[in-house]
Amino acid sequence: MVINKKKVFVLGLDSMPPELLFDRWLDQLPNIKRLISNSIYGEMKSTIPAITCPAWVSMMTSANPGRLGLYGFRNRSSYDYEGLSFASANTIHQDTVWDILSKMGKKVVVIGVPMTYPPRPVNGCMVTCFMTPDTKCDYTYPHELKTEVESISNGYILDVGEFRSDNKEPVLKTIYNMTEKRFRLTRHFIRSKEWDFFMVVEMGPDRIHHAFWKYFDQEHPKHIPGSKYQDAILNYYKYLDEEIGETLNLLSDDTLILVVSDHGAKKMIGGICINEWLIQNGYLKLVQYPAESTPFNKLIVDWENTMVWGEGGYYGRIFMNVKDREPRGVLAPQHYEHFRNELIRKLEDLRDENGRNINTKAFKPEDIYTECNGIPPDLIVYYGDLFWRSIGSVGNRTIWASENDTGPDDANHSQYGIFIMRNGKSQYGMRREGVTLYDIAPTILNYMDIQVPVDMEGEVLQ
Amino acid sequence: MKIQMQNEECKLKNKGFTIWLTGLSGAGKTTISHLLERKLKEFGRNVEVLDSDVVRTNLCQGLGFSKQDRDINIQRIAFVCKLLTKNGAAVISSAISPYRDARDKARKEIGNFVEIYVKCPLEVCAERDVKGLYKKALKGEIQGFTGVSDPYEEPLNPELVVETNKETVEESTRKIMQKLVELGYISPKSPVANVYSPEEEARIKERLSRLGYI
Ligand SMILES: Nc1ncnc2c1ncn2[C@@H]1O[C@H](COP(=O)(O)OP(=O)(O)OP(=O)(O)O)[C@@H](O)[C@H]1O
Ligand SMILES: [Mg+2]
Ligand SMILES: [Zn+2]
Numbered sequence: 001m002v003i004n005k006k007k008v009f010v011l012g013l014d015s016m017p018p019e020l021l022f023d024r025w026l027d028q029l030p031n032i033k034r035l036i037s038n039s040i041y042g043e044m045k046s047t048i049p050a051i052t053c054p055a056w057v058s059m060m061t062s063a064n065p066g067r068l069g070l071y072g073f074r075n076r077s078s079y080d081y082e083g084l085s086f087a088s089a090n091t092i093h094q095d096t097v098w099d100i101l102s103k104m105g106k107k108v109v110v111i112g113v114p115m116t117y118p119p120r121p122v123n124g125c126m127v128t129c130f131m132t133p134d135t136k137c138d139y140t141y142p143h144e145l146k147t148e149v150e151s152i153s154n155g156y157i158l159d160v161g162e163f164r165s166d167n168k169e170p171v172l173k174t175i176y177n178m179t180e181k182r183f184r185l186t187r188h189f190i191r192s193k194e195w196d197f198f199m200v201v202e203m204g205p206d207r208i209h210h211a212f213w214k215y216f217d218q219e220h221p222k223h224i225p226g227s228k229y230q231d232a233i234l235n236y237y238k239y240l241d242e243e244i245g246e247t248l249n250l251l252s253d254d255t256l257i258l259v260v261s262d263h264g265a266k267k268m269i270g271g272i273c274i275n276e277w278l279i280q281n282g283y284l285k286l287v288q289y290p291a292e293s294t295p296f297n298k299l300i301v302d303w304e305n306t307m308v309w310g311e312g313g314y315y316g317r318i319f320m321n322v323k324d325r326e327p328r329g330v331l332a333p334q335h336y337e338h339f340r341n342e343l344i345r346k347l348e349d350l351r352d353e354n355g356r357n358i359n360t361k362a363f364k365p366e367d368i369y370t371e372c373n374g375i376p377p378d379l380i381v382y383y384g385d386l387f388w389r390s391i392g393s394v395g396n397r398t399i400w401a402s403e404n405d406t407g408p409d410d411a412n413h414s415q416y417g418i419f420i421m422r423n424g425k426s427q428y429g430m431r432r433e434g435v436t437l438y439d440i441a442p443t444i445l446n447y448m449d450i451q452v453p454v455d456m457e458g459e460v461l462q
Numbered sequence: 463m464k465i466q467m468q469n470e471e472c473k474l475k476n477k478g479f480t481i482w483l484t485g486l487s488g489a490g491k492t493t494i495s496h497l498l499e500r501k502l503k504e505f506g507r508n509v510e511v512l513d514s515d516v517v518r519t520n521l522c523q524g525l526g527f528s529k530q531d532r533d534i535n536i537q538r539i540a541f542v543c544k545l546l547t548k549n550g551a552a553v554i555s556s557a558i559s560p561y562r563d564a565r566d567k568a569r570k571e572i573g574n575f576v577e578i579y580v581k582c583p584l585e586v587c588a589e590r591d592v593k594g595l596y597k598k599a600l601k602g603e604i605q606g607f608t609g610v611s612d613p614y615e616e617p618l619n620p621e622l623v624v625e626t627n628k629e630t631v632e633e634s635t636r637k638i639m640q641k642l643v644e645l646g647y648i649s650p651k652s653p654v655a656n657v658y659s660p661e662e663e664a665r666i667k668e669r670l671s672r673l674g675y676i
Contacts, residue, residue, distance in 0.1 A: 051675070073675055086666065088657040090504050093497060118657055133662040163672045210674055313676050373632065389674070409674045 005196060006448050007255040010440075011244065012113065012201030014052060015209055017264035018043045018418045025237055031245030032420075035257065037429045039422040040461070045436040046263040048368050049315040049380055050413045053087060053131075055262035055437060056114045056201065061094040062441040062456035066369020066376065068094060072313065073131075076375035079326050083297050084311070088131065089116050095453075097441045098122055101197050104450055109189050111200040112158075112182060114262075125193055127185070130159035130203055152188045153181040160207045168229060171211050176239065179204040183243040190250045196448065208236050209265040213410035220267045220410065221402070254424050256447045260440055261417030268412040269358075271391040271401035272350065272383040274310030274318070280399065281346065283308045293395035303328035308343065308378075312392030314413045316381035318343065318362075340364070340378060347381055353400050358384035370457075386412050421461060423447065435461065478547035479647045480572045481638065484559045484617060485580030486609045487595060488587035490626040490634070491556035494580060497635045498554055505648050507552040512539055514557035527606045533564050540568035547574055552647075560608045562615040576645065577620040578638060584609045586627045621645070 022041070026033050047058045047065050054070040057063075065071055070092070074084030092115060098108040102123035110116060110126045117128035119141040126141040127149055135156055140146040149156050157178040165171055179202055186200045214220040215229040244259075251257065275296055278284035285305040296309065303321060307330060311317040322336060323329040331339060344362040352358050360383050365376035383390055389412055391401050419435055421443070438458030445452050446460040481498065483491040495511050502509045514535075518525065521538050525531040536559050546553045559565050569575040587609065588596040599607035606612040617623075622641045624634035642648045658666060670676045 073670060086658060086663065090500075090657055093500050131666065133658060133665055137662075159669065159673075161669070163669070207673075311676075314674060 007195070007252070008197050008258070008444050008447060009190075009251055009255050010197075010199040010258045010260065010444070011247070012056070012199065013205050013240070013259065013261045013418070014114070014201060014203045015206035015263060015265045015413065016261035016418050017209075017266065017414060018416060019264070019266075020233070021237070021418055025234055028234065029237060029241040031241045031248065032259075035244075035248065035259070035422060036420055039257075039420045040430045040432045041418070041420040042432045042435055043264075043416040044260065044419040044439075046413075046415055046417055047437065048363055048415075049313075049382075050263035050386065050415045051314055052114050052206070052262055055417075057092055057094075057096075059260065059262065059437040059440050060096040060098070060113065061092070062438045062458045063094045064369045064438070064457060066365060066372045068092060069372075069374030071365070071374075071376055071380070072311075072315075072317065076319070076377075079375065081301070081303070081327065086131075087115065089118055089120055089128075097444050098124075098126075098197060098199070100445065100450065100453070101448070106196040106448065107194045108197045109193050109195045109199070111186060111189070112203070113199055113201045114203075124195060125189065127156075128158075129201070132158050134158070149185060153185050155181075156185070157181055159203060163207065163211065168211065168232075171207075172229075172232060175204050175207050175211075175236065178207075179236075179240065179243065183247060187247055187250060190247070197444070202240070204236065204240070205261075206265070208233055209411040210409055213265070213267055217267050221269055222410070256424070256444070257420075257422040258440065258444070259418070259420040260437070261419075262437065264414035264417045265411045266387060266414040268389060268409055269384060269387045270352075271389045272316070272360075273391045273393065273396065273399050273401055274312075274316055274381075274383075275392055275394045276396065277350075277399040278308050278310060279394065283343075286394065290395040293393050296392040296394060299394060304330060307331050307339065310381075310390065310392060311377075312390050314389050315386065316379075316383055316390030317377035318347075318379035318381060320378040343379065347379075350383065352384075358388060360384055360388075386414055388412070423462075432461070476550040477574070477647055478550045478552065479574035479576060479642070479645075480543040480547050480553040480555060481642075482543075482559070482565065482568065482572075482575060482577045483554065483556045483580050484565060484577065484620075485626075486582060486584060486587045486614055487558055487607075488590045488592050489580040489582040490624075490631065491558075491580050493631055494624070494626075494634050494638070495554045495556045497631055498638055501635060501639055502552045502648070507648070508550070509552045509554065510546050511554045511556065512542060514539075514555075517557065527612065529561065532559075532561065536561075536564040536568060540571050543568070544572045547572055558608050558614070560612065560614040562617065565617065574647070576622070576638075576641065576647070577617055578641075579617045579620040579623045580626060580634075581616075581623050582626045 047055045053073045054065040054068055057068055057070055070087055074086050077085040098110050101108050108122050108124040112129050114129045117132040119126050119128050121141055125145055128139040132139045140149055160174045182202055212229050212232040214222045215227045216233055285302040287300040287302050306321050308318055308320050320331055321329050322331045347362045348360050350358055350360045363380045365372045439461050442452040442456045442458045443461040485491055492513055499509045499511050517539055522535045525535050539555055539557055543553045543555055591597055598604045599610040608614050624637055
């Protein structure tokens, strides 16, 4: 008797926004459209912060960033001012879906899921993610798999290297190259490996949004009408659609298919230079104000007169200089809460150059997470509801920046990504609301008839 | 100064030790050992876990639960721990090891021995009944079950006691890591950066910065 083995295939599209994929361009993407017509689909709420790390990890463990102790790519490892340390696969203590499945003897293939470097043993194959320094490193499990990956892909590409270049042509070319190689490898593994669970994450959508958003979005402050890159993102989506179609063709009808993203994307209006703002408000003092724009960690801070400092990124993090906590802390612990509330009020009142409130949201970690392991930031901030990014450097004497300090950037992240799920039941393109990325891991395990660990935070999608 | 620091860390990295978890069935030895394993790996350590269930199906197949068999079981585990410890590994044993003299012998044999009493009241262990054994033991279906029909001799001088009915696994593990720092087996410096060499870290940072993440 042939036992019908339940298989799961997960395609991750980093940063895919529902507004573009479902609402704007679906009719031009025949394969995705066909998939959706047999699926449930919709927006999927990301983590706070809506960023690649922790979002993919939270999705694959169904644990919130506080439980993971993962508040971004980098986290504080002590209360000193030394800056932040990189997270990696080694700092993740919750079991991912593929860890659980491996233990149950299921065969897994995992390609490119962020935060899987350094590779860890699985019952199957793993190719790590863009957080791998380069392809000279050990980026596969087992070790020998690397030769196969390199030969099938003819030189694997982990990420787009020269990203912040004004010369857009090579960026575009590398994005296509990277995606083509990843899908080629994916199809090769689908055919040649034994697997019950297969997951691949493609970073291309994220990279193309950040580099080309302004060309199509007429509401982008730096929109250039009629550029030759006007359709760069659409064309890439069409190309992705072809790759996806070709890949899904290899899967049997009873395979659970999930297409998911870790967050969405939206136009970036500008940046808030948080440390400039803190200086102007008297919360932060430098020994000397720099002559030109300088990264925060290169500045000499007068800690004895500093209450707060901030980090750059797609979202903001605020750290407070607390007495008996930071080495030269000044804020008395009994004033901590009061002061933090004052800061939230002021941050949420941030204005743009024209005096309009930009709708900033500041979160206390303990309000949004069930636990706060490691060292959480004192506040997590969405400047202008993520239409604005956070900029850490100081030197321009203004709090508003139209350019990111490391070069131009067209798009920011948004809170809602996408999910599409085809589970063999007749679903006829039903749009489903209220789904969060915590639902994905339990849904996978449940489909595979494996008991969902009680501490997983999501719901099983049926 | 810096070089000396690195030497110190190197030495620590190669200093083997055995974490000996002891306690009733269901107290949490295996659960803690898994998290502890990951934490230690973060410090770049080679870690070996000798879980009693795994040991009993391999190294000690055929041994039962009489005092004599239990002693042999512990002797064999201790012997393997000794070899691994000698070679610089961080070893975790998670056998119930109910007899004090057997544990003391293991301590003598292994040397770098960190005894952790994984303490949890019998009622709580029986309530958890992870393996369904307490139910059977209490019905008399299993003879010589530790805590029910066989003795458990609490450690008198363990390096640390963790109370799993009052702490989370994370807390217990954190306490053990803290103890290892105190005992000089691991360096207090945060391990997080260990994954990347300084050059790699600089490159990743540069790339993430260009990508806009940081
Ligand atoms: N603080 C804690 N530390 C460890 N385990 C805990 C804690 N709190 C609750 N538990 C639960 O207690 C149970 C402990 O089971 P575990 O298999 O680890 O026990 P054990 O000591 O290895 O038992 P045995 O000797 O039978 O192998 C698990 O279900 C675990 O989730
Ligand atoms: Mg056990
Ligand atoms: Zn992302």
